[in-house]
Amino acid sequence: MAPRTRVRSTSPASLLALSTAVGLALALVTGCGDGSSTDGTKPGGAAPEGKAPVVVVTTTWEGAFAKAAGAQEVKVIVPQSVHHAPDYDPKPSDLAAVAGADFVLYAPFEPYAAKIKEAAGSKAKLVEVGLDNDADKVKAEVTRLGALFGTQAAAAKWTAEFDTEYGRVSKDVQAAWPDGKSPSVVSQVFTAWSAKLAGATTVGTYGPEAVTPGQLAELSAKKPALVLDNAHMSTGTVLPDSGARQVQIVNYPGNDLDLLPVYRNAGAELKKAMGKAGGSAG
Incomplete structure (x- = not known):
């Protein structure tokens, strides 16, 4: 967050x-x-x-x-x-x-x-x-x-279910890698977890402050395919004119207080972005 x-x-x-x-x-x-x-x-x-x-x-x-x-x-x-x-x-x-x-x-x-x-x-x-x-x-x-x-028993049961679902989502996202290769990403410091979920290669991070001109030049030079932005404190397009596709990652669960959809939704957004990135590259 x-x-x-x-x-x-x-x-x-x-x-x-x-x-x-x-x-x-x-x-x-x-x-x-x-x-x-x-x-x-x-x-x-x-x-x-x-x-x-x-x-x-x-x-x-x-x-x-x-x-x-x-x-x-x-x-x-x-x-x-x-x-x-x-x-x-x-x-x-x-x-x-x-x-x-x-x-x-x-x-x-x-x-x-x-x-x-x-x-x-x-x-x-x-x-x-x-x-x-x-x-x-x-x-x-x-x-x-x-x-x-x-409530240790309930916590242990949830953790086991989480491991199963997290593994499923992660495998699904990684199956969508463009050309079967791990995408390079720049991540906002509070969305690094989504890069890990995707098995992405993190080439740089930014935030929570806005990106400075110096950081912009440095991060753009890394030529990332994706920018994983924080939907809760976005400052707009992070790396304009870099060619990187920006993905909005949501950290907060909904009113149902279910954490698993946060991973499913992030996975869906990442797959969508990688599909477009792969298409534009081709």
Whole structure:
């Protein structure tokens, strides 16, 4: 995904107002005196024995990781329609959702997540998630979250299914290599996983900042067949007049919180681009 350094900050006054707005919600979900909640949730964010954890996530990306790890009740704060998640301004209803959570998942480029938890007064465990669709990193994070949630069996089952589907998509894309040769690509730093999926030869990377004139000349000289751009923070055509075909790679899952379509969709876009590149070359 597309972490940018530009982030809207939330003032202390705004946080106080938001905290006040969810006071009633907190009264409903927080126990009195002994530090336990009315639904039996344990302090420190752990779900009670025999109870599936309630997980609140900042975006659908964290939500997909949580669902893959076995979480059954996942609430997403930032709507999918928000193109750049760190720009989102939390609402009182968001704080109410956090107040009833066992875990709150966020990414390090979403600094408002900690403020949301603090303002809501939630005892949920705040968990930083490494958002990267690289296959090995995804499996490691899902396994870690499964252990945290107490849903290891579900996480292991998903990981096995992921391996099968990832292998199928990767094989399908590589079968479409022009002339049977691995295509050379330039990748945005947060779409490198898609180059790996395609078995492509990465000759250069760029971002998250816009490409400078010096980088433009350097990357164009590599003569890549494809540019794997980040759909969530695209700056337009990356290497104009280079002859490279630009592919938009989407990192975020949909509202169904299913991570597998991200790989299927990337594979379809890569196959389409390679087919056109091969045709133009011929």
